[in-house]
Amino acid sequence: MAYTQYYTPTHVYFGRETEKLAGEVLKEHNAHKVLIHSGSGSAEKSGLLDIVRKSLRDNGINFVELSGVKPNPRLSLARQGIEICKREKVDFILAVGGGSVIDSAKCISYGSLYDGDVWDFYMGKHVERRIPVGVILTLSATGSEMSNSSVITNDEKTPNDKNGSNNDLGRPVFALMNPELTYSVSKYQTGCGSTDIMMHTIERFFHKGPNLEVTDLVAASVLRSIIDNTEIVLEKPNDYDARANIMWAGSLSHNGLTNMGYESTGDWACHRLEHELSAIYDVAHGAGLAAIWGAWANYVKDTCPQRFATLGKLVFGVEDADYAIKAVVDTFKSFGMPTNLKELGIDATDKVCRMLAEKASLNGKKTLGNFRILETEDMFKIYKAAK
């Protein structure tokens, strides 16, 4: 029996000052001892963490803290969080930050109720239990605030591995989303975030099998809003409505809505090809995606040019495959993104491309993609074309 599922249990509170609801909402969820998990200091500097601490104290909720999550969140820090949760009997994790903090929190939430090595869950083991995770979002990008996904970089390996774990227990139980908290995000990080958001829908858009018109139209709506509103915030970073549109589009883009009713969950080859780049070169995920997408699109286009043409029609008003590819690449450029590996700062020699392709395919043991299945040699050619 072929069927698709849609499951987005995250309770979203959206609007100005929603971060102040933290204590109240945690209390509703019967949280007693919370781990406040955050990044490298901006939530402290901005005063956000003080607001959160006050809100928890006002509601009589005890907490411990672990900060220091970096982009491409590291396994080693998550291990520290797991230790804290076990020792302190933490029963709720509050992630205050962007996708890296949320993904790290998810990793901690899996590991805290597990006796084995949490990395197991990033090598395919099924998650059976977790501590619930709530989110205060400060960056519109990964959609992790509603998604079932967590991506962790294993910094105990050389070179680093970057793997994902997808399961419904990874969906945060609530998300407090105040667009104002993203005003301070730099132009570059805004561009990276918007690229990531677009790619979550674009990856879903390209798949084998029939499409649901309503899902195609909703997907195009998400993409159109991201394009329109990123243009605005790159000029006016404090535009509330534009930041709000990007923030909500970011959640919709990765919660399953934009592939609802499709037989597969999407292509995702670009994400896997990019994970090798950010694992090894520690580049921003969005920038890596922008650098690789055009090469992928041109490589796979002939599989079904009509699908690219449909993207062009619905998002850019022109039903033409080549036009659509150029329009997406131009959009990434307008976001200030690199659109090849050189601009990303990687010297993609044949040797480097070969190494990346071997890693992405687990030395030929794994194919990537769904719209078109990629073998190791295809991956090599795409990296080379992205040079």
Added chain:
Amino acid sequence: MAYTQYYTPTHVYFGRETEKLAGEVLKEHNAHKVLIHSGSGSAEKSGLLDIVRKSLRDNGINFVELSGVKPNPRLSLARQGIEICKREKVDFILAVGGGSVIDSAKCISYGSLYDGDVWDFYMGKHVERRIPVGVILTLSATGSEMSNSSVITNDEKTPNDKNGSNNDLGRPVFALMNPELTYSVSKYQTGCGSTDIMMHTIERFFHKGPNLEVTDLVAASVLRSIIDNTEIVLEKPNDYDARANIMWAGSLSHNGLTNMGYESTGDWACHRLEHELSAIYDVAHGAGLAAIWGAWANYVKDTCPQRFATLGKLVFGVEDADYAIKAVVDTFKSFGMPTNLKELGIDATDKVCRMLAEKASLNGKKTLGNFRILETEDMFKIYKAAK
């Protein structure tokens, strides 16, 4: 603090044969004794109920049954369900049908864990507890399979009252959605359903305050799909893709997505004005909405013609208020709907319109609407204009 919430916990299983998952999914939700609640016989005749019974038996789940729900579901039948649930210690309700069955199931679910009169919840009392409800959907219309809403007709009053109860405990915990189950829905009922779906988004679209572009675009996508695909199924009732689009659009139209980020939940005056019609004349809800909308739209248009023009632009490609109103009314006509009270079979004399307006406004104690606030006199004029 002004914020909006988005909360759609319903776990959707979408595709052919998903009704066969009933037992398995109920088991996952720890159901032990289920009330199978259904309509006036079509689920029995089609063999659907036998499939459901078998699925429950195969999974070792006990059940009792209550059928007989009619359109505009009656309080008296729900009371019977509540008695059964209390007597039989039912811990899960499975609604097999369309919105009427689901709404009746929700009413039973509230009343079964309440010592007072369940009608209290339809007079404004807050629901604190409920038996969980799951759904097998056989009609695309009310969106009740994901919504927080239940509307019940109190047939113990003369004339009947029709009231709603909105609360998050009313959201079904799962919905099994097989578009094939809607193949047998008649042209007229399909038209009514599609009108209801459109109206759930149109009611949300018209509200005071700022709009979120992404939500406007998603709303337009839902409307566009309904229009495109209803046209198809009225010709080809067994078109899977078209039925699938309508079914999913029906859920999206009423789960909160199409007003996410708006300051209000929408206008809803037409729904209230229509409830008086279906309470008294027992007309189909969708048909009643189609009969009243044009009159409402022309009456309130001057409040903000631009909002109507935006609807026209996003859904019909023409940014003009009058064009948009005519296009929506023409759409309802093309669905086979009445677009005035006479076509609906109601002789709307001044006396009748006055009576309807008095009832809708609780004898002048209540206003309706949000885009434009309507007093009793406004309601009278709208009923009259819809004559």
